[in-house]
Amino acid sequence: MIDPRPVGPVGPVLCVVGARPNYMKMAPIVRALDRHVPPLAHLLVHTGQHYDKDMNDRLFEDLDLPRPDINLEVGSASHAVQTAEVMRRFEPVIDAHRPACVLVVGDVNSTLACALVAAKKAVPVVHVEAGLRSFDRTMPEEINRVLTDQISDLLFTTERTARDNLAREGVDPARACFVGNVMIDSLRAHLAHAVPAARTLARCGADAGLTEDAFGVVTLHRPSNVDSPGTLAPLLGVLAEASRRLPLAFAMHPRTRRNIEAFGLHDVLEDARIAVLPPQGYLEMLGLMSSARLVLTDSGGIQEETTALGVPCLTLRENTERPLTVEQGTNTIVGSDRALILRTVEEILGGGGKRGRVPELWDGHAASRIAERLHDWLAERAGARELACEVA
Ligand code: UD1
16 A cells, blocks of 8 residues: 655655665655655655565665655566566556656666656656766666666766766756765765674674674676676686685675576685675675775775775776776776786785775765755746746
């Protein structure tokens, strides 16, 4: 049974989440819409792209994200089927609620699917984290970013270069608004409640020689890194080598776990000082990252979180859509280059490595700026609509 919050004259803001990296972006936004004076009516729609306890439920609890008002329960499937299924199930939600706008975050399949349904129904689309580009169209997320931005009416950006990327693709810069980084709002709000790394490592039975003050953290899940044995095996090999210098806690995504099994790669990790952990909750991950000597990852969000925490990050990709983390933060792009990875680890352990600084407007208040601008924008649109009716 759906229990809609007070719906304004133009309908609620439909806030969409689908997968793990969406939750830390949406949590502060939902709170800011509630806190805004006057509050902005909204409904939280979960597409169900991520659904299990590790990937979903624990993050909702950690982030104090309210239970979704609507769950489309699409689950896992190929990109085409997953995207189509979200679209098919989201359309009746728009028909039922006649929203003022659909607000999507990030770059997952659910982001594009819901934006596309809304745009086709002439419902305004608001995209948070717009304009980031890796310029690598082999990444499914890059396709989702480019297409979502093309059909968005209001685009909130996390860094100033995003506006240039949008302008280059013909998006009117007047539709973009630089507000800072909502994911860092979540980080700042929850850091004080992070679960101490020692507790997480002990609870997960992490042996592998990990001590509280001398370990690194690993996450790996991009299809380009984990979907073929020819790429995954050497990457695991480099991690095993790096672990001889610094023991590693590897919070393993289900996709990566499944592929290690399918490709028979267990023995690559056998003698390594690597503790394999299940996907972690948000507060556990914050605790692990903030105590780590370094982080090795192919995640987008973690590049930003480590920059905000001042912890060195080695990005196991050939590019990043978040160049600010390299220019100003603690991020180094190392790809799958064995020598570069091992050299960078060595540098960091020797006291070198990037110190970085926190980028502009990554100050914990991005969501309030979004609520403010969104309120004014919706009011302007409502005013224009009334005027059009009077003239007619
Ligand atoms: C998705 C996003 C990616 C994001 C990542 C974070 C797209 C294109 N990709 O990738 O940008 O960084 O989420 O995790 O949207 N699975 C589970 N439990 C779940 C969800 C997934 O076990 O709750 C397994 C399933 O076997 C599934 C696989 O993980 O096939 C991949 O899930 P999917 O959502 O398709 O993509 P991700 O790789 O998680």
